Amino acid sequence: MRRLELTINSARRVVDAAPGDTLLEVLRREGYVGVKKGCGSGDCGACTVLLDGRAVNACLVLAAKAEKRAILTIEGLAGGDGLHPIQEAFLDEGAVQCGYCTPGMVLSAYDLLSRSPAPNEGEIREAISGNLCRCTGYVKQIRAIRAAAERMRSGRNE
């Protein structure tokens, strides 16, 4: 085991990890269970986190590669007791069913809206193309991301 210094949700954490541990394994071991373990091979996107602001599959990143970089999990998105506008929009639009894909889907949406505040439907579909949902047909998630974009632009929930 080796000591790793990670910055998770703006907080510095020192964790023990084997050199071959993935970021998913380390984050879940440290209690960030909003990072879901799905396929373990980058196909489902349930383990999505942000690394330096970009959405990645935590199962396909070695924890050692995340040192000195900013990790954001769903637990750190709202930054307080409330919800982030994307989370609120997912609730309001009924975009959550079993919820397993939701953290990853929300974080992929966050990555998109950080770079493209007014995405069209094609861009939204592309942004969440690595996040599989087995409950829905994606319609409500797309609607939610559009609604979140509007809210974030107007700053109503900021």
Place this chain on the structure above:
Amino acid sequence: MGLHNIQSIARPTTADEAWRLRTADPEATRFLGGGIDLILYTPETVTTLIDVSRLGHAGVTAGRNALAIGAGTTLSAILEAPEILSYTNGFLGDVLRHVASPLQRNVATIGGAVARAHPWSDVVLALLVLDAVVEVFDGAARSIAVVDFYASRSQSVAPLVTGIRLPMRMPSARGAFEKFARTGFDVGLLNCACVVELAKGVCRGVRIAAGGTPSLARRLPEAEEFLEGNRLSSETIGSTAKLAARGVNARDDRRASGSYRRTLTEVGVRRCLERLADGGAEGTR
């Protein structure tokens, strides 16, 4: 999941140091770029990873004669670079948008894609039709045409890829890409791409290639030679597509039969050329 035989990660700061570590024990070491392929496919004999992210090979730079892309540049960073958006009428960006998912493109590096060279690789296909040059280090820094890079891969330890150079093309150069896959980021049944420079409507510098055949992408010289100096018309497009299908090294595997792949090659090349004739570069999944 994970790499549980890994005992250490070395972090060299020079290519020379990285190469010495790699060649000192080829069975037990691998270069670590983005790391996706290592997590998915590393043999159990590997105990040390050599992280090459500190070698300073990242970023896209436009020079007078070529675009230089550092091996450590992620596919997303390349896709979003302004130099790439305008290069060959946006062709490379169009290809990269069809590689895996955004989640993987935010991690995967161009150096890793070139070094790993999956037979279905859209990246290798694109580099072939763009006449890319691969910058490598294997004790000394060398430049090697991408086509020769794959033809000469007999070394026991493949060279360290340090960068890619894309030669500047005529402003009239444009490319088109076609990928046949069941879903957006499924492995393709076949992919193909065409690049041409149109000089007063006449095709010059024609490059046509197909990949995932199921072998690694290769150029299709008979089709290229036929189209060179010709105009894009329905007749020349149809004939070029037929020559491409005849020349492709299509074989059966669990995903598709060789004869189906041959048909896909004809359809794909025809679609690419029709799109070029219409002046567009947008591909399909």
